[in-house]
Amino acid sequence: MADQTLDAKGLNCPLPILKAKKSLKEVPAGGTLEVWATDPGSVADFQAFCRMTGNELLEHDEADGIFRFLLKKPASG
């Protein structure tokens, strides 16, 4: 179970990323955030977001048109 979840279904670019950034503030260091989205562009975007920000994309998958991302915040900073 992730430390925080974010339901970004129905939202279009760039809202899933912007809301994920906000939700990550509520996640403790080393904790996880689970995001649900329906924007197909979010697959490439969450990968790029994680590469740039030092968050780790632990998992991402798709079922019934819903994309699920599991992000892990860096342990320390």
Place this chain on the structure above:
Amino acid sequence: MTIESNEVASGGSRSMSIIVTKGSLDWAYPPFILSTTAAAMGLEVTMFFTFYGLPLLLRDLDPKISTLGNPAMKMPMMGGHMGMPNIVSMLPGVEQATSKMMKNLMNKKGVASIRELRDLAVEADVRLIACQMTMDLFEYSLDDMIDEAELGGAATYIEAASQSDINLFI
């Protein structure tokens, strides 16, 4: 902007500047989408609002869209895509109606409003510079603009741009 742990992890903050020269509803999206996303990805962002981009800093924000001289603008309609002949675009009320249609469509498709994106930019400490010359030219005062707008000129922009990794003109 506060440096957060994830930004340190990526090797320090990078930066981006955007010159915003257009203020219609459609042209307002790219600069605000890119500035908010860049800020979310840890970049320090400066936006310089000049000429017709300046009204995007007004407290009373209400960007409109025109189909006039915009042949590539085709709206989804009855299963296809339809444009509008210029002679119709010129009629009174068409700009209002088209703007309303576009805003409804954006709302239906989960696209953020320009006001929402601007609020997010403010929240993310995006630096918003109002071009002094344009303010003077079009007779605006800083009181007409949102509190976060600051006054600046070409030199202010060049200083920010010379320190930025990405510089865009939109």
